Structure formats: structure tokens, C-alpha cells
Amino acid sequence: MHKFQLFLLVFLFSIILKAQVSSSYTISFENAVHHEANIQATFSDLKSNTIEFRMARSSPGRYAIHEFAKNVYNVKVTDSKGNILKTTRPNPYAWQVSGHDGTIQVSYTLFANHGDGTYAQVDETHAHLNMPATFMYVPELSNKDMEITFNVRDHLNWKVATQLKHLEGNTYYAENLQYFMNSPTEIANYRTRSFQVDNQTVKLVLHDDVASEKDLDTYFNHIKKVVLQQKAIFGELPTYDYGEYTFLACYMPNANGDGMEHRNSTYVVSTRSLANGGIDGNIGTVSHEFFHCWNVERIRPLALEPFNFEEANMSGELWFAEGFTSYYDDLTLCRAGIISQPNYITGLTSTFNYVWNSPGRDYFNPIEMSYQAPFVDAAKSVDETNRENTFISYYSYGSMLGLALDLSLRDKGLNLDDYMKLVWQTYGKTKTYYTIENLNETLNTYAGKDFGNHFFNNYIYKSEMPDFKHLFETVGVVLSTDPSKVDFGVSVRHGKLISNPSVNSSAYNAGLQKEDKLIKIGTTEIKEDTDLNTLLDSYKVNDKVLVVFERFGETKTTSLTLQADTSYTISLMEADKTPLVKNLKTNRENWLQTKK
Structure with missing residues (x-):
């Protein structure tokens, strides 16, 4: 095609596109030093006599209410001729x-100073924009084209990074409100790295003023390994809308730690520079969020479609969407060689104990735990809760269910990778939104009806614990407890109880409660530096001990009956000096080794 013809074609396309745009924005940052952005929006092709424009109350990937309107002021409205x-x-x-x-035409000022995966932050280091926290919208125009121009601070060497479609200069396009709101944008003096995978580009945008080029190269090499290991699970990458997936990495001291998945990009945010521990400390978030470009962005629960920007978004599938993703984040790092197999195995211990020793399983199953997301997913409240006893994070609960399902499948010659691939092919690639029943049916198809129904009936619809002792043994791992140790049943810092005691624990049965200050256990005075674990080790299970404590300024006493510690230890058989037979070693390697 002749250059002039090509120019004319692009020019005509631009005119047609602009004619279709009904919501257009310009954002500028003249007062960035005081965390303000100035936004002008033009909403056209309006049909209703009375028009509503609004700020969102929720943000894609988050399930709680977030009152973004609180940071908007100086709102002014005119018609197309400038009449107020x-x-x-x-x-x-x-x-x-x-x-x-x-x-x-609407103009307003936004105050923004919380740089994470949900909110926005504007200062002289960057403009960190999550769209629901930044831009008003007209619900009537939700299905019409949108355009935005970023007036960047050129003297600060700011550049725009976003999954929005680039038009020209700093102007970008979205086909509708759902895509626009799902397109976080980092505007900063960033650096980039990229590589090609099956004719698509995977790109790292790094806003980190401290990291060296060597740090950046090392980190990006880790990212490449993560991408390829996760691709091997599903057999392919998703088809990204514009042929590119972008990690928007903001590792700045003014940011807040977080990660948030989006369709063709993710915000990965931390205060840790790559130069100060971020290479190892931040890669887990990268692994988690990239897995989401399959699981939750495209393998999508029906309950989250379409995403509602005006209300909390509830889904009973988060144990799978978030939890199975959590299972795969560290597993990916192990398969990629970023963390060792022994460290991966022992690293399961904390989450394992949190889930399977929690009283929360007596109150809610994994589906019902998922329903709690609007109350816990960066949600804020001022009153006390009893979540120590009633809630288990669906991230953690789901990751342990993913572990249980993977080892159970491997015990019969199958594996979770192939189940996930089948879910991808059945729902993700076909753009079919799934339900819990669909996940159950797919497991029945993959592993047999008896197996699939047993897993769902016992561990998803109920909250029973799988036989992990046997499952771990199949991969040469030992699960053990020490019933001779005692457990207090509550977190203590500087002599004060800082959480609600676990139901039926030693502290709970003794009537102790959060904020109580321990004065004496038995004959030992409790000081701020007293090592409570060492003190408790001097007692035996069922010992009765007098406890003196202070509550609301009054000294009280109670009798404490020490109960057995129910926490688990997870270790390699060979670390316990148990010979690892060949088939167990093979099973472990098939589970943890690099996938080709």
C-alpha cells in the first residue's frame, strides 16, 4: 500500500472513531505535588432528559465497596456551548x-494519594491511576466508545503505560466502560523490558528509581520463567486483545503493597525496590497475578459478570478463582527454579496450619468463605469482628484445596494441571462463564463421577479436611504433630492479647479476651520481653495454671488448663532420615519439576 493511502486510511479511521466516542476525558497533573489531578470529561449522545453521572463504588478484582466519590470536589457542569x-x-x-x-461537560478535581491495586496516587514521582477511583462516568453510555488523553508532565520524563488501545500521542481508546475501568495506567519515568511468546508481547514496565539495570534484567528473567511455566500448564497463552500483556510494576517507597489482575495487564505494587529485596520479595505477586490472566479474567465466574461498579460484587467461586491461583503462585516459582523444592515444601506449613486448625471451618464452607469477600477484601469498618474464629481467607483455603486436589489426582495418575487446562478449554477459550456446579461437572468429566462428587461433596459443599497425611506420603513428604506440646491459643505481644482467642483453646476456655494484659502465669511474672513460648514449654498438656491478668484497669485471676498444640509440621522424608523410595521421588519430581 502507498504511504499516502496508508496515511489516509489511518486518518479516516481516526475520524470515524472520534465520531463514535461518547465519553472523552482529559486529565492533567499541574498540582501533583499536592496529590491533585484535574479532569475534564465530555459526555455526548445523551438521550435522557435527566442525566446521571457518578463515581464508581467498586473496582475490578476487588469485591468490597470503596467510596471513591469522597475524593472528588470542584465539580462544574456545562452544556456543549459552555452554559452552566x-x-x-x-x-x-x-x-x-x-x-x-x-x-x-464535567470538570472536577481528584485528590489521590494511595498507590495500590484499587486506588489512585498522584505526586511528582508518578500518576498511578486505577480508573474507577479516578474517572466519573455516565451509566447511560456504558456500552459506547471512550477516549482519554493524558497531559503528562514532560519535564519529569513521564510516559504512559496502559492496556488501553493507543490512538496517537497520549490519547487512548476503550470500546466500553467495562474495558476502560479494567485498564489501570501508570504514568512515570519508567523502564521497560519485553519478550515475544507465540507472536505476542509480554512486557514489564518498571517504576523503580533505585533498581540498577542489572536488577531489572535479573527480575525480568524471573518473570520470563514464570510466564513460560504457567503457559505450560494451559498449553498456551490467552489471546491478548492488542497482542500485548503488561506488568505495571510500581516499586516505590510512596506506594502501597498490592497486586491486581486485569484482562491484559496487572498492577504489581510494593514499597520494596528490586535493589532492596524486591527481586525475591515481589516475584510471588507477579506469579499470582499472571495466573489470573487465565483464572478469573477469562475463566470467569458467572457471578462476576458483568462487574457492577455501583455495588459490592459477591461470588461463591473465589476459593477457586483466587485460591487455586494462590496454590499455583508459589508452585510456579518452584517449577521455575526460583525457590527450591525443600523451601517450597516447608513453606506450605504456615498456610496449612492457618486453614486446617481454624475454627472457621465450623461456621462456613469454602463457598461461604468466598461470600465474605465484600467484608474483607480491603474493606474498612470501625467495629470489632470475630474473624479469628469465623473466617478463613478464601485465598488460603482455596490454595490448600488446590493442593489437596492436585495430590489426590496424582495419586490416581492424573494431575491438577490437566484439570485446569480442561476448565480453560471448556470455559475460558469459549467465553462461557462458569458456576460451581460447572467446576464439579468438569472434574467429573476429567477424573470420574465418583471422584469429582466426593471432592465437592466433602470439601467444597462441606468443610471437611482431606487425608493429607496419606496425600503427602505419596510425594515423599511427612505431615506430623507433637501432641506433647501445649498451646495457649491466642497471639500475645508485649504481654497483651492482641487477637480474639481461638474457640475452645486454652485461653478461650479460661475466659481471656483480646486486650487483656498478662501479669503472671503460674509463678512467673510476665514482662514485655517475656518469651511466652519458652514459658509454656515448661508445662505439660492438661496442667492447670493460675493466670493473673489486667482488664479495664482491674486485676483478675483465672484458671488455665493447657491443651495440646494441634499445629502441623511439614517436612521432606529424607530430612527426617526416612529413605525416599524411587516411586515417591518420581511422584515428587512430576509434581514440582520444570514443565516443558
């Missing part, structure tokens, strides 16, 4: 206006 229009407020999140001419 009066607004009313039907609720705290929205504005209404009438008397327009089919177009309204």
Missing part, C-alpha cells in the same frame, strides 16, 4: 443534571 448547568445529588455517589443539549 445546575446539578442535584440523589445520593453521595452521583450527580444529576437536566436542561442539557445532548452533551454535558
